[in-house]
Amino acid sequence: MGEVTIQHYLSLSAILFFIGVYGVLFRRNLIIMFMSIELMLNAVNLSFVTFARYSATMDGHVIAFFVMALAAAEAGIGLAILVMVFRNRTTVQADDLTLMRD
Amino acid sequence: MAIAFYILAFLSILGGVLMVTRKNPLSSAFSLILSLVAVAGLFAMLLAEFIFILQILVYAGAIMVLVIFTIMLLNLKREEIRETPVGKFQVVFLIIVCAACAFGFIEIFSDIPAADVATAEDFGSIEQVGRLMLGDYLFPFEVISVLLLVAIVGVVLLAKRVI
Amino acid sequence: MDYLIIILKALFIWIVPLIFLLVLIWVERKGSSFIQDRTGPNRAAIAGVRLAGLVHLIADVVKLLWKEMMIPAGVNRLFFMIAPFIGFTFVLLSFAVIPWADTLVVAGREIPMQLATLNVGVLFILAITSLEVYGAVLAGWASNNKFALLGGLRSTAQMISYEIPLGLAIVGIFMTFETVQLNEIVRGQGELLWGFLPKWGVVVQPLGFILFLTAAFAEANRNPFDLPEGESEIVAGFHTEYSGMRFALFYMTEYVAIVLMAAIIATLYFGGWQVPWMTTEKLVAHASIVRSVLFATFGVGAAVFAWWMWVFTKRVRGRFGDMREKEGIVLGVPCAIAAVVLLYLLFRYYGAQPSEAGAGVVALVSQTVMFLVKMAFFCWFFIWVRWSLPRFRYDQLMRLGWKTMIPLSFVNIFVTGLVILLISR
Numbered sequence: 016m017g018e019v020t021i022q023h024y025l026s027l028s029a030i031l032f033f034i035g036v037y038g039v040l041f042r043r044n045l046i047i048m049f050m051s052i053e054l055m056l057n058a059v060n061l062s063f064v065t066f067a068r069y070s071a072t073m074d075g076h077v078i079a080f081f082v083m084a085l086a087a088a089e090a091g092i093g094l095a096i097l098v099m100v101f102r103n104r105t106t107v108q109a110d111d112l113t114l115m116r117d
Numbered sequence: 118m119a120i121a122f123y124i125l126a127f128l129s130i131l132g133g134v135l136m137v138t139r140k141n142p143l144s145s146a147f148s149l150i151l152s153l154v155a156v157a158g159l160f161a162m163l164l165a166e167f168i169f170i171l172q173i174l175v176y177a178g179a180i181m182v183l184v185i186f187t188i189m190l191l192n193l194k195r196e197e198i199r200e201t202p203v204g205k206f207q208v209v210f211l212i213i214v215c216a217a218c219a220f221g222f223i224e225i226f227s228d229i230p231a232a233d234v235a236t237a238e239d240f241g242s243i244e245q246v247g248r249l250m251l252g253d254y255l256f257p258f259e260v261i262s263v264l265l266l267v268a269i270v271g272v273v274l275l276a277k278r279v280i
Numbered sequence: 281m282d283y284l285i286i287i288l289k290a291l292f293i294w295i296v297p298l299i300f301l302l303v304l305i306w307v308e309r310k311g312s313s314f315i316q317d318r319t320g321p322n323r324a325a326i327a328g329v330r331l332a333g334l335v336h337l338i339a340d341v342v343k344l345l346w347k348e349m350m351i352p353a354g355v356n357r358l359f360f361m362i363a364p365f366i367g368f369t370f371v372l373l374s375f376a377v378i379p380w381a382d383t384l385v386v387a388g389r390e391i392p393m394q395l396a397t398l399n400v401g402v403l404f405i406l407a408i409t410s411l412e413v414y415g416a417v418l419a420g421w422a423s424n425n426k427f428a429l430l431g432g433l434r435s436t437a438q439m440i441s442y443e444i445p446l447g448l449a450i451v452g453i454f455m456t457f458e459t460v461q462l463n464e465i466v467r468g469q470g471e472l473l474w475g476f477l478p479k480w481g482v483v484v485q486p487l488g489f490i491l492f493l494t495a496a497f498a499e500a501n502r503n504p505f506d507l508p509e510g511e512s513e514i515v516a517g518f519h520t521e522y523s524g525m526r527f528a529l530f531y532m533t534e535y536v537a538i539v540l541m542a543a544i545i546a547t548l549y550f551g552g553w554q555v556p557w558m559t560t561e562k563l564v565a566h567a568s569i570v571r572s573v574l575f576a577t578f579g580v581g582a583a584v585f586a587w588w589m590w591v592f593t594k595r596v597r598g599r600f601g602d603m604r605e606k607e608g609i610v611l612g613v614p615c616a617i618a619a620v621v622l623l624y625l626l627f628r629y630y631g632a633q634p635s636e637a638g639a640g641v642v643a644l645v646s647q648t649v650m651f652l653v654k655m656a657f658f659c660w661f662f663i664w665v666r667w668s669l670p671r672f673r674y675d676q677l678m679r680l681g682w683k684t685m686i687p688l689s690f691v692n693i694f695v696t697g698l699v700i701l702l703i704s705r
Contacts, residue, residue: 019122022220024163027126029219031133031152033212038137041208046142046188050149053180054133057156060168068163071236077249079168083175084261088268090180094187095275101191143359143421150414170403178410182417182440189421189433242399243460 024065031058045100045107049093056086122162129155142193146185153177165241289395293375296652300539301532302337304659309333311660312667332607341528349524352424359422364522364529367415371536374408377401378543379463381553381647382560386637393553393644394463401461402454405544406447409499413439415533416501420518431517434674435501441681442498442505448689449491452696453548456484466552470559478556481549487692489549491685496541498681501534503666507674542658543651550654553647560643567639570646572630579622586616 031054038051060079067075101107132152136145157172239245250258310333313320321333351360379394398404413436420432454460457468471479482489498505507517519530546552555563563570589612596608634642672680 019119019162023122023126024159026216026220027129027159030130030216031156033216033219034130034133034137037208037212041205042137044142044193046184046193047137047145050136050145050184053176054136054149054152057153057176060172061156061159064160064163064165064168068165068236068240069234071234071240073240073245073249074253076165076168076241076246077254079165080171080246080250081254081257081261083171084265087175087180088265090183091268091272092275094183095272098187098191098276107191107193141356143356147359166398166400170400170407173407174403174410178407178413179440182410182413182436185414185417186433186436189417189429 021065021069025062028058028062028065031055031061043109045097045109048109049090049097053086053090056082118162122159125155125158125162128152129159142188143185146181146188150177150181153181163241164236167241167243167246285391286395289393292380293378293395294372296380297372297375297536297539300655300659301535304535304538304663305340306334306337307660308663308666309336311663315664315667344525344528347524349526350521352521354424355521356422359418360521361526363415363419363422364526364533366418367412367533368529368536370408370412370415371533371540374405374540375543377404377462378547379466379553380651381644382467383463384640384644386640392463393648397461397463399461401459401463401465402450402548403460406443406450409446410440410443412537416518419522419530423518423521425521428518428520431520434507435518438498438505438507438677438681439501441678442495442685445491445681445685445689446495446499448686448693449485449488449495450548451689452485452488452692453481455693455696455700456481462547462552466547466554469551470554472557478551478554480551480554485549485692485696487688488696489545491689491692492549493545494680494685496545497662497665498677500537500541500662502538502662504669504672505677506666507671507677538659538662539655542655542662545658546651546654550658552654553651555646555650560647563643563646564639567634567642568629568631571634571642572626574642574646574649575622575626575629579619579626582615582619582622586612586619588612589615 035051035053035055035058038054039048042048042051060082063075063079063082065075067073067079097107100112104112106112129152132148132150132155135148136152139145139148153172153176157169157177160169160172237245310320321336351357376395377398379392381393384391384393396404416435416439417432420428420430420435423429423432453465457465459465459468465481469478469480473479473483477483497503519527522530589608593606593608593612
């Protein structure tokens with residue numbers, strides 16, 4: 016199997032990121048889109064921690080910590096907006112929110 | 118330890134793929150939890166102990182509970198299959214191309230040492246993270262706390278029922 | 281050899297909570313009847329021998345094994361079946377970082393007496409506690425039942441609300457002992473304040489102890505916070521639709537959560553495996569005296585229990601006319617034999633100096649016994665409180681958690697920091 020090098024971790028991070036991108040682009044459910052954004056943030060965290068490990072500094076850990084705090088704040092506000100949208104429109108499909116279109 | 122990496126990587130990718138393909142929102146949420154816990158395991162393999170525990174505490178334990186709460190309170194059911202704007206096969210091909218490019222770029226342009234770099238003994242410990250946060254990164258630390266306060270106030274304000 | 285040690289430690293952590301669990305079920309029923317001035321269950325018998333209700337445990341297990349495990353219509357089968365396992369797995373996993381004795385130094389190698397010596401120690405328990413929520417919420421939602429869903433959501437909200445005071449109360453302990461690792465915290469509690477008072481967590485952090493105790497009750501879904509499974513309120517909460525072995529898993533999860541919280545309280549606030557006023561070095565130095573004390577305590581205890589059984593047998597002779605008269609003999613004879621063996625060992629080895637490895641083992645056993653005694657006391661305390669206090673209403677619960685305990689825990693952190701700063705001047 017060989018040794019696990021930095022390229023392995025970075026490739027994994029890229030793959031997870033692109034899975035998240037697929038989720039945001041091609042799923043119309045707002046909650047799934049939100050969770051895909053969380054997956055993308057996770058992939059970026061993995062990338063930061065990998066670089067921290069392979070350059071023996073810990074700045075990557077601190078940045079990952081801040082990203083997590085940010086993700087928590089974003090989760091709260093995103094879900095509050097989602098709840099409000101559901102209250103007014105009774106749908107969480109992004110395709111149904113066409114009030115400002117044409 | 119390579120086998121551990123491959124198992125964790127497989128679990129995280131499986132969780133991600135399941136999340137974006139399930140029609141039931143709750144199945145997606147639990148697949149994402151699987152992926153998050155697998156990524157936490159990868160953090161532990163990268164000697165980042167504090168980030169490993171924080172990932173489970175904050176992401177898998179708090180944020181996802183919030184998401185699952187919302188799904189249950191709004192009683193979201195399996196969604197009907199809708200037409201996607203772009204054909205699926207083009208999209209899959211595009212994503213494979215992007216991932217391959219990512220892999221290739223990393224292989225070509227990496228002048229980062231590929232093998233394990235010797236690290237300090239307390240690498241990744243809480244004490245070191247604390248020292249950095251209250252030393253070099255003091256200003257972002259304070260700003261994050263203000264941001265969380267703003268987020269809390271915003272959420273309470275947004276989600277209040279108008280009486 | 282390393283793998284053998286790991287397997288032995290894993291077996292210890294697996295078996296001891298399960299034994300506590302079995303005893304706890306019996307103690308709950310008999311203890312509650314003692315508090316409520318009644319007799320409690322005493323009918324189940326094996327060949328006429330009743331053993332004061334201990335046979336009820338076996339009867340319960342047999343009943344739960346053979347009951348039909350019904351799956352209601354319209355449920356999502358995968359989630360319905362997974363939910364009991366999630367809670368039980370995580371609650372048993374948390375025992376991996378709890379030390380039950382000091383590091384054993386034998387033949388030149390150090391064997392730490394916890395399964396996983398993580399650097400992040402107590403945070404591991406907090407992280408696993410935050411994952412236990414999924415058991416309740418999944419069970420409530422997957423049951424396709426309004427009451428179960430309500431119970432599941434309430435339980436989830438309660439558990440995540442009380443995780444915050446749980447974590448904040450421990451921050452005071454981190455500040456006082458300057459470490460997060462559990463074994464170091466317990467070792468730090470061996471010092472003496474002002475020459476005579478052991479530096480236990482409850483002495484240096486009284487407010488933190490009260491906050492943590494309350495939050496531990498809420499995390500274990502236990503009275504006075506057991507609205508999610510309140511029997512008179514919403515049928516049975518999130519485990520309404522579960523029967524047979526699946527319900528047994530929820531039942532066991534609750535009791536193992538009690539044992540876990542008792543172990544954590546004993547470790548963080550009451551000195552864990554510390555024998556008061558005796559550090560590990562003193563125990564190893566006076567190993568022969570300690571060993572004699574251990575033999576004497578257990579021997580005399582077994583002898584007293586055997587004598588009590590003999591008095592009981594004499595008292596009930598001829599009253600019942602069936603096997604109940606022989607109960608005293610069934611319990612008393614093994615205890616008498618144990619007492620004789622222990623007292624013989626006491627007198628045989630009196631004054632003989634144990635070897636270095638033997639001294640280490642003697643210290644280990646005495647510290648483990650101390651830890652188990654403290655854990656048992658707190659388990660009893662959980663049961664005692666359950667049958668003494670009424671239940672909180674849901675909004676009172678939430679108000680207590682968010683508006684009272686979180687500000688108090690911040691005050692605790694602030695005062696602790698102030699005191700540490702003043703002392704270090």
